Amino acid sequence: MNQWLRRLDLRRNRALLLQAALLLVPPVTAFYLMQFILGAYPWQMTLGVVAANAICIGAVYYLLCALTGRWVISCVLLHIISGIWGAANYFVSVYRGTPVLPWDLTALGTASAVSSSYDFTPTWQMALAIVCVVLACVLLWRKAGSGRLPLISRLACVVGCLLCLIPILQPTRLGWFGVKTDVWDQTGAYRTSGSLATFLRNTEFMEVEEPADASPERLGQIMEQAEQTDIPLQTSVDHPNIIAIMNESWADFEEFGNLELTESVTDYISSLDNAVWGHAYASVFGAGTSASEFEFLTGNSMAFLPSGSIPYQQYILKDTSSLASLLREEGYETRAFHPGERTSWQRNQAYPLLGFDSFKCGEDMDVPQTMEHGYVSDQSDFEQIIWEFEHKEEGQPLFLFNVTIQNHGSYTVKDYPAQVQLADEPGKYPMAEQYLTLANKTDEAFQTLVDYFSQCDEPTIIVMFGDHQPSVEQGFLDKAYGVTQDEMTMEQYMDKFRVPFVIWANYPLELEGPQETSLNFLAQYVLAYSGIPTDSYGRFLWSLQDILPALTFVGYKDTLGAAYSHLETNGYTSLIEDYQALQYDRLFGGEDSYFHAQT
Numbered sequence: 139m140n141q142w143l144r145r146l147d148l149r150r151n152r153a154l155l156l157q158a159a160l161l162l163v164p165p166v167t168a169f170y171l172m173q174f175i176l177g178a179y180p181w182q183m184t185l186g187v188v189a190a191n192a193i194c195i196g197a198v199y200y201l202l203c204a205l206t207g208r209w210v211i212s213c214v215l216l217h218i219i220s221g222i223w224g225a226a227n228y229f230v231s232v233y234r235g236t237p238v239l240p241w242d243l244t245a246l247g248t249a250s251a252v253s254s255s256y257d258f259t260p261t262w263q264m265a266l267a268i269v270c271v272v273l274a275c276v277l278l279w280r281k282a283g284s285g286r287l288p289l290i291s292r293l294a295c296v297v298g299c300l301l302c303l304i305p306i307l308q309p310t311r312l313g314w315f316g317v318k319t320d321v322w323d324q325t326g327a328y329r330t331s332g333s334l335a336t337f338l339r340n341t342e343f344m345e346v347e348e349p350a351d352a353s354p355e356r357l358g359q360i361m362e363q364a365e366q367t368d369i370p371l372q373t374s375v376d377h378p379n380i381i382a383i384m385n386e387s388w389a390d391f392e393e394f395g396n397l398e399l400t401e402s403v404t405d406y407i408s409s410l411d412n413a414v415w416g417h418a419y420a421s422v423f424g425a426g427t428s429a430s431e432f433e434f435l436t437g438n439s440m441a442f443l444p445s446g447s448i449p450y451q452q453y454i455l456k457d458t459s460s461l462a463s464l465l466r467e468e469g470y471e472t473r474a475f476h477p478g479e480r481t482s483w484q485r486n487q488a489y490p491l492l493g494f495d496s497f498k499c500g501e502d503m504d505v506p507q508t509m510e511h512g513y514v515s516d517q518s519d520f521e522q523i524i525w526e527f528e529h530k531e532e533g534q535p536l537f538l539f540n541v542t543i544q545n546h547g548s549y550t551v552k553d554y555p556a557q558v559q560l561a562d563e564p565g566k567y568p569m570a571e572q573y574l575t576l577a578n579k580t581d582e583a584f585q586t587l588v589d590y591f592s593q594c595d596e597p598t599i600i601v602m603f604g605d606h607q608p609s610v611e612q613g614f615l616d617k618a619y620g621v622t623q624d625e626m627t628m629e630q631y632m633d634k635f636r637v638p639f640v641i642w643a644n645y646p647l648e649l650e651g652p653q654e655t656s657l658n659f660l661a662q663y664v665l666a667y668s669g670i671p672t673d674s675y676g677r678f679l680w681s682l683q684d685i686l687p688a689l690t691f692v693g694y695k696d697t698l699g700a701a702y703s704h705l706e707t708n709g710y711t712s713l714i715e716d717y718q719a720l721q722y723d724r725l726f727g728g729e730d731s732y733f734h735a736q737t
Contacts, residue, residue: 161298164213165192165199168220169332171270175224175263176231178329190305190315191332195220197302204295207287210275217271225264227333232609236324236424237333239446240341309338324446346443346453346726349719357723357732360716364678372669375645377468377535378597380668381523382461382661384431385516385580387545387573388604390417390638391618398561403578404638406585407602413642414651414667418660420635421691424547424609428483431541431605433658433690435460435492437679438725440691441704442718450488453725459733461661463493464673465537471495473526476541477503477514494539498522504529510576511551516544516583524590527598545580547609549573560614570614588642597645601664603657604637628693629701635692641667654695656688675724675733682717686710689717 169191170180198219202212227237260268287295305311317335319342320327327336390404391397408415421440422429429440432449436458443449457463462472472494480486480499489497500507500514505521507514519542530536549572556571558578565571584602591598616622621630639660641651647667655663662679665672672680688695693703694710702708723731 164216165195168195168216171217171267172220172224172333175221175267176228176329176333182330183332184316186315187317187332190312190317190335193302194306194334194338197299197306200295200299200302203287204292204299207292209287214275221267224333227328229258231325236446237328238337240337306338309342312339349715349722352719352722354732357720360720361674361678364681367677367681369672369680370649370666372648372667374648375597375669378599378668379536380664381538381598381600383540383542383602384434384605385542385602386427386605387608388577388580388637389607394618394620396620397618399574400559400561401578403558403574403581406581407640410640410642412647413640415640416651416653417636418603418639419632419656419688419690420606420637422606423634424606427605430657434661435462437658437661437675438721439658439689441689442721448483450483450485454488454491457491459724460492462537466493468670470535470537471530472537474539475522477519478543510544510579511554513543513546516542516580520583520587545576549610567611567614570610573608573610591644594644599643599668601639601641603639603660607634607637628703632692632701635690643667652687654687656690659683678720682713685713
């Protein structure tokens with residue numbers, strides 16, 4: 139009898155231990171699975187980080203347990219969800235350069251529109267993770283069966299879920315465990331601090347920081363100083379047609395002098411007569427197109443907005459001053475055209491608020507579409523520009539803002555001919571070679587556009603610039619820059635955000651153009667070459683770029699070429715704070731704001 143009771147107690151103890159293990163261990167193993175798929179290993183994370191992420195994952199697990207009433211099913215579902223989260227962060231990091239950020243959840247439509255061109259072949263880590271999950275399912279089912287929970291345990295899971303929600307609802311508490319974000323290296327932060335906890339900590343940046351002093355009185359003083367700025371204007375032309383082309387992923391890797399290509403991909407554009415050829419700094423790398431067009435159109439900088447934020451979806455919620463609205467006041471018809479999805483980045487909602495009269499997308503094109511690696515070619519895109527010009531109202535100047543799509547990632551389309559290669563290492567970087575081939579087609583298509591407008595009687599100016607550099611093999615990027623990322627100085631790090639621009643006109647350009655600028659300043663040069671006075675905010679931008687010719691989210695450069703991080707304080711700090719205050723008032727100021735009073 140005693141022996142039977144001891145066996146019964148042993149079975150009960152084993153059952154209790156199994157239940158305790160199923161209560162505490164799955165959030166931890168799910169976390170390690172998530173990180174393993176992302177490419178991180180246990181020794182890269184501290185115990186505090188493991189605990190923080192396990193607590194956050196526990197909220198999901200205990201909720202599943204409370205709802206289903208079954209340990210095993212909840213455990214399996216938890217690991218599947220965690221694996222999917224890890225895989226999503228892996229693929230987004232590979233193709234964009236950063237993992238999934240909180241703001242991406244508002245851009246799922248844009249992501250799905252371009253996802254068909256990406257290669258989602260599972261890695262060996264993913265394959266191994268799938269095998270482990272299947273084996274664990276079989277083992278758990280044999281040991282625990284259906285694992286039905288009594289009511290008291292389900293109620294305990296509800297309590298556990300509520301407790302685990304505390305750091306989710308208050309992400310700053312995750313810092314107690316050593317979870318840190320890194321706006322410069324989000325992927326690295328996800329690997330060392332956990333992809334879930336770091337994602338939650340990034341939500342802290344969703345609120346735009348209000349400047350210390352953005353009072354109308356203070357802003358008025360800043361603008362009084364800016365009014366003294368002398369702005370050069372083209373005098374030989376009156377209200378020319380203005381065509382602004384933001385070319386997807388257009389970059390100039392040849393300028394660094396470290397690559398030998400079988401064919402230059404900028405030989406035509408860089409040698410154009412009566413043109414300004416230079417380079418500008420963007421605030422994003424690999425993705426984030428709408429951030430670059432936001433900077434160009436508004437003159438605002440991503441430097442004063444949260445890392446990874448999407449201005450069109452988060453901040454352009456009312457009528458907002460821009461290059462389009464300024465030109466519309468000057469009598470221009472303002473059109474926007476993008477040969478992709480209408481709702482990408484919610485352009486269909488943002489463009490009218492920025493002052494555009496109309497917006498066409500890919501399905502609205504009036505010319506035949508030719509494709510390059512799955513996207514509308516720049517050749518077709520530029521033919522649509524010509525169509526828009528030929529069908530505008532006679533005598534009314536046209537402002538056309540065009541965002542291309544040909545050079546969009548990924549660059550993994552099979553059997554796409556690599557017409558441009560590295561002369562010394564052909565075939566070593568297939569993604570880069572596919573990209574370079576596409577960039578070469580941009581150069582050829584632009585020649586067609588210039589040839590057409592060279593024959594037009596109406597004065598027309600064209601500006602084309604890149605939105606960001608492409609996300610291709612890191613080895614190729616290291617070779618192009620001449621330095622690995624972990625060895626970069628601040629100046630070299632900013633090279634990752636350097637894109638080309640060209641300004642060409644079919645009338646003589648009288649002004650000297652910038653060799654270096656940033657996208658938030660570039661539109662001011664377009665206005666100057668068009669002979670059109672800028673607004674009061676533009677006058678401030680002119681005064682600022684005389685001192686800091688380039689300013690982005692990454693950092694800024696002075697006239698001597700020295701680069702600085704926004705994390706340091708120096709003699710330029712007060713000037714940058716003035717910019718931040720003006721931008722905040724312009725974007726978020728109410729009826730008593732400075733700029734509202736001026737309109």
